[in-house]
Amino acid sequence: MKTRFISEYLEQRKQQGQLRQLRTIPSGENYLNFSSNNTLGLASHPLLIQRASEYAAKFGVGAGASRLVCGNFPFHDELEAKLARLIGTEAALLFNSGYQANATVLTALADRHSVIIADKNCHHSILHGAITSHAKVMRYRHHDLKHLETLLKMQKDDAQKIIVTESIFSIDGDQSDVLALKALADHYHALLYIDEAHAVGITGKRGMGLCAGISGIDIVMGGFGKAAGSCGGYVACTHQMRSYLINACPGIIYSTGVAPPIAGAIDAALELIPKYEDQRKQLNENARWLRTALMSHGCNVGFSSTHIIPLWLKDSHDALAISEKLEKKGVLVYPIRPPTVPQGKSCLRISVSVHHTKEHLECLVKALSEAINGN
Numbered sequence: 001m002k003t004r005f006i007s008e009y010l011e012q013r014k015q016q017g018q019l020r021q022l023r024t025i026p027s028g029e030n031y032l033n034f035s036s037n038n039t040l041g042l043a044s045h046p047l048l049i050q051r052a053s054e055y056a057a058k059f060g061v062g063a064g065a066s067r068l069v070c071g072n073f074p075f076h077d078e079l080e081a082k083l084a085r086l087i088g089t090e091a092a093l094l095f096n097s098g099y100q101a102n103a104t105v106l107t108a109l110a111d112r113h114s115v116i117i118a119d120k121n122c123h124h125s126i127l128h129g130a131i132t133s134h135a136k137v138m139r140y141r142h143h144d145l146k147h148l149e150t151l152l153k154m155q156k157d158d159a160q161k162i163i164v165t166e167s168i169f170s171i172d173g174d175q176s177d178v179l180a181l182k183a184l185a186d187h188y189h190a191l192l193y194i195d196e197a198h199a200v201g202i203t204g205k206r207g208m209g210l211c212a213g214i215s216g217i218d219i220v221m222g223g224f225g226k227a228a229g230s231c232g233g234y235v236a237c238t239h240q241m242r243s244y245l246i247n248a249c250p251g252i253i254y255s256t257g258v259a260p261p262i263a264g265a266i267d268a269a270l271e272l273i274p275k276y277e278d279q280r281k282q283l284n285e286n287a288r289w290l291r292t293a294l295m296s297h298g299c300n301v302g303f304s305s306t307h308i309i310p311l312w313l314k315d316s317h318d319a320l321a322i323s324e325k326l327e328k329k330g331v332l333v334y335p336i337r338p339p340t341v342p343q344g345k346s347c348l349r350i351s352v353s354v355h356h357t358k359e360h361l362e363c364l365v366k367a368l369s370e371a372i373n374g375n
């Protein structure tokens with residue numbers, strides 16, 4: 001009886017074609033994977049594996065405590081200094097995941113007197129942080145800076161305002177105009193918080209995201225779980241902001257420090273990413289080719305301009321059915337359904353990686369057009 005809400009919820013999800021299940025990646029090299037965020041292939045790169053092992057052998061596999069207790073190792077500080085140098089900020093601060101950073105940094109920055117104004121399509125972790133901060137949360141239409149400005153103008157002069165958005169959107173695969181956002185933030189004395197989870201390793205100066213090399217962005221947030229190949233999150237900011245977060249951010253204070261093998265893997269990824277200019281160029285070319293091919297087959301890829309290409313469909317049942325058909329053909333493209341995207345929308349989210357060849361892309365286009373046409 002006490003768990004009836006659970007069975008009702010699961011049943012409803014199933015009827016709407018929205019039941020989520022954990023699928024294990026089918027093993028065997030015969031699958032062409034278009035769903036992984038391991039875009040540069042770093043998750044299995046020998047240098048990351050080697051450095052993760054070295055750090056484990058030298059420091060153990062766990063940090064043992066919060067960094068404020070006895071879990072702060074020299075490699076944590078060194079890694080943060082290296083990250084700050086690469087992004088072009090004074091300082092940086094590591095988190096155990098990108099989700100943890102978003103969910104807890106906003107809590108530290110805002111209170112019930114603040115206003116957080118976030119892009120409508122922001123990641124759930126940003127909303128988590130915004131809502132738990134008790135601030136007033138407002139949303140502007142996706143990329144609509146006029147709408148953002150209208151919302152900024154509505155606020156009292158002395159209200160603390162925080163603009164939050166992503167540089168590359170995780171599902172839309174489109175990009176923000178960082179300089180225009182910064183100009184608005186400056187003009188309205190708002191803090192600017194940009195999530196680069198999908199931009200790290202993929203774009204910008206030294207491959208470190210669209211905010212790299214642009215000074216004056218208050219919080220440049222990112223993560224190592226996507227193209228950087230392992231896991232963890234970060235915030236790049238001023239020394240003062242870092243000190244503030246060490247004192248006020250629950251995700252730093254109440255969480256065990258980043259584990260040594262992960263720090264090793266991150267360190268190696270930061271060594272490799274700036275050197276991957278050729279791979280990034282190829283990736284962009286491949287993504288452009290794929291978008292054009294899909295559009296010529298009548299597919300709706302929205303405003304994607306990156307390696308993330310959503311294929312928008314009307315019905316979540318369609319997304320699931322096409323995804324299952326593709327899997328039978330040896331192609332993995334997972335469906336994204338409500339509530340991750342608004343009700344009434346669904347997509348197949350394609351993520352191009354450096355390991356995809358032209359033949360792989362052609363194979364995807366062929367399998368997709370067959371699956372969409374009911375074969």
Ligand SMILES: *Cc1c(COP(=O)(O)O)cnc(C)c1O
Binds near residue numbers: 099232
């Ligand atoms: C994946 C993602 C996160 C969460 O990062 P993890 O390190 O996987 O927890 C945060 N923001 C955006 C935009 C993301 O795509």
